[in-house]
Amino acid sequence: DAGITQSPRHKVTETGTPVTLRCHQTENHRYMYWYRQDPGHGLRLIHYSYGVKDTDKGEVSDGYSVSRSKTEDFLLTLESATSSQTSVYFCAISESFGPGELFFGEGSRLTVL
Amino acid sequence: GEDVEQSLFLSVREGDSSVINCTYTDSSSTYLYWYKQEPGAGLQLLTYIFSNMDMKQDQRLTVLLNKKDKHLSLRIADTQTGDSAIYFCAESTSGTYKYIFGTGTRLKVLA
Numbered sequence: 001d002a003g004i005t006q007s008p009r010h011k012v013t014e015t016g017t018p019v020t021l022r023c024h025q026t027e028n029h030r031y032m033y034w035y036r037q038d039p040g041h042g043l044r045l046i047h048y049s050y051g052v053k054d055t056d057k058g059e060v061s062d063g064y065s066v067s068r069s070k071t072e073d074f075l076l077t078l079e080s081a082t083s084s085q086t087s088v089y090f091c092a093i094s095e096s097f098g099p100g101e102l103f104f105g106e107g108s109r110l111t112v113l
Numbered sequence: 114g115e116d117v118e119q120s121l122f123l124s125v126r127e128g129d130s131s132v133i134n135c136t137y138t139d140s141s142s143t144y145l146y147w148y149k150q151e152p153g154a155g156l157q158l159l160t161y162i163f164s165n166m167d168m169k170q171d172q173r174l175t176v177l178l179n180k181k182d183k184h185l186s187l188r189i190a191d192t193q194t195g196d197s198a199i200y201f202c203a204e205s206t207s208g209t210y211k212y213i214f215g216t217g218t219r220l221k222v223l224a
Binding site: 042044092 | 154217
């Protein structure tokens with residue numbers, strides 16, 4: 001199994017609070033991604049990174065920011081959480097940029113009350 | 114924009130074959146994938162097919178691609194209860210970050 005660790009795995013927070021999710025990899029893969037999974041929508045890309053300090057927006061980036069200061073860590077921040085951001089968040093990594101296998105973490109379940 | 118569509122549910126009896134279908138819209142897709150998600154876990158790649166192929170077989174799995182109709186299917190032979198999971202179809206285009214996932218098909222295998 002690819003070495004990807006997401007933390008926290010579960011979080012309940014209140015509307016308006018900041019939240020940071022962490023993805024840590026031990027594979028030294030260049031590319032990292034944050035997806036959200038919602039019923040009826042499959043997986044949707046929030047942000048991705050193609051190197052240290054190199055990030056770009058995905059299809060549902062509003063309300064989210066990311067940072068990558070080291071190869072192994074990719075942080076997803078919700079500056080002011082809203083109920084619509086209640087979701088399961090997955091980090092993924094890959095060696096190559098389309099095509100290539102995505103390796104996924106186990107997910108972080110976020111509930112915003 | 115690009116879209117990948119799947120039916121939401123499929124139920125089969127143990128030992129039967131399962132066929133999960135997917136349609137996509139992006140004609141520039143280079144690779145098409147099937148991922149499996151077990152409860153409480155992330156997605157894992159099952160198999161993939163290049164867009165210039167019609168079929169790929171890998172043990173109990175057969176992938177069929179009809180590029181003209183933009184239709185992809187995954188056939189699981191001799192379906193087992195351990196195959197119960199959500200199956201995602203996905204497509205990507207060479208050289209881009211775009212990796213578009215379908216909504217997922219929940220397969221339930223009845224003993």
